[in-house]
Amino acid sequence: MEKFSSEPQPLLALVDALRRLPGVGVRTARRMAYHLLQHDLQAAEQLGQALTEAVERLQHCEQCNGFTEVPVCATCEHPERDASLLCIVETPADQNSIEATHGYTGMYYVLMGSLAPLEGRGPDELDFGRVLKRAGNGLVKEVILATNFTAEGETTAHYLSESLRALGIKVTRLARGVPAGSEIEYVDAGTVAWALMERRPT
């Protein structure tokens, strides 16, 4: 019997499991575990159930690769959406942002990531073959690349753009420029440079 105490096994197991969440280190995991066990047992039960249900019930949409409970999601099945437009995004969160504009009624494809060859995420890992097949179904007239304006997102857009053009599909990219409602004085120089280069007639 050790003279100095160690914590009970279920607590250690919970801390270990919480550490696997992105951005959660051992101290944060410990704080979360204590909080759940001491102050919010109901939240612990709720989270446990939600995880089990999500793992059991969610799958990837056969068409857009987003999360869904059925083989083809409601967005892809919707009769009023425009099948000639395909918007490629990195994550479901990006798709939500575009839906929130209420200005786009085409289809989506969710990459579930971006190219990062140094981290082992190449075109095969992201299943680009499937993306090209989806875009080349004969109905799609234009692909809108809505990957992030980060190094990884730009690389992804560049790579997809080349491959899609080779298939003879029209490819566009979200406009770069000064954000709505912002004062030019406070916008970074790179953004202003893009806005100048891509200036439009009024």
Added chain:
Amino acid sequence: MEKFSSEPQPLLALVDALRRLPGVGVRTARRMAYHLLQHDLQAAEQLGQALTEAVERLQHCEQCNGFTEVPVCATCEHPERDASLLCIVETPADQNSIEATHGYTGMYYVLMGSLAPLEGRGPDELDFGRVLKRAGNGLVKEVILATNFTAEGETTAHYLSESLRALGIKVTRLARGVPAGSEIEYVDAGTVAWALMERRPT
């Protein structure tokens, strides 16, 4: 049928459940959910199981109030630990820090919080009656107050100190002073002031 998509219910439920973790807002919760579902299904299952087990199997130690799988924890049951010393800490993490010194072999009491009357955490919520009963069991000769050196921790220590002294129990507090290994030039003035006031003969 809504033209604009909403996410599948199990995903929304998972995001909601993750938001109940301390320090997790809706964006972080969403990122965690996507990460688990897309890149680490195994972690999702592991966390689900760990939560269920922790909720089912952990209870509070009858003596020290810490988390344990049995009515009285191994630390409280240990025959070689000194029953005349009782160290009062705010959280199990604080208890771990003190155990990590390998310099203390007395008993513990874990408050599971600190006094914060404005947030509704008064002496009754922290069950101070139980603390006083534990300290006044006739075996405890000295209570070491090891609450944090924050406003809340100091308030807690002050309150407990008064109540324990009224019971005729010797009460001490962890020493305040310059941290080991630090250069005085870079230590904050408040700490140096305490270190001066509480200077000791060498």
